[in-house]
Amino acid sequence: MTSRRQFLTLVCGTFAASQAAAQLDPNMQALRTAALASAIRKVTGGQPIRTGKVKLQIPPLIDNGNTVPLTVTVDSPMTQADHVKAIHVFTEKNPQPYVVSAYLGPRSGRASLATRARIADTGKVIAIAQLSDGSYWQDSVSVVVTLSACLEDGLI
């Protein structure tokens, strides 16, 4: 006869296990984190990245990871002397960290980019802007994905 306590332990255990299985295994996650770090290093060349100026707008709860609208705006006058040279978007949990790199200039008038991305799993989305003075600024948003992109045969 299963006691109520045993039953609850079993149910909670099964639930916890199914939750764990939905996440990437730790080795894969470490690889993804390393890939993200190296991708960011490639863009910045090891320069420090400050937080601010950049605003990444993305829904915090994503029903469908296959099409995620996102907007990146950077606070910049966009003049010849002071403008945004590039906007890069990265994700933490995709098989590859890159999403899009956009190259702007003083003729852009306004530093903003809107697009649609695929997000594979719950995690961070990072937008990095390179300014004409050589500084880098970033904004990151943590998103929750319910239906993930590129996931027909489990997390890859």
Add this chain to the structure above:
Amino acid sequence: MARVSVTVPSSAKRGEVIEIKTLAAHVMENGFRHKQTGEPIPRDIITQFVCTYNGVEVFRAELHPAMAANPLLVFNTVATESGTLEFKWLGDNDYAATQSASISVV
């Protein structure tokens, strides 16, 4: 033939910041999916997008597999003079598409 669409205002004031929307019909196959038989589906994406304004490059983007199908790009430029905006998409398997739009600046 590749289908693409761009939205550019037909006229603008000189110095005004105009918004440009571009959309390309493309599956953006990311290369991480498999067929039912198990073999991987090869990658087929758009990798490059360039916008030129009377021959001068004003916007360029590098796209990756994490872009959604039918990639949309919305960006801005300053309306400096009347002329044409040329848009060019390049991708895997020799994908190439071009589109142009004219603008009159007053």
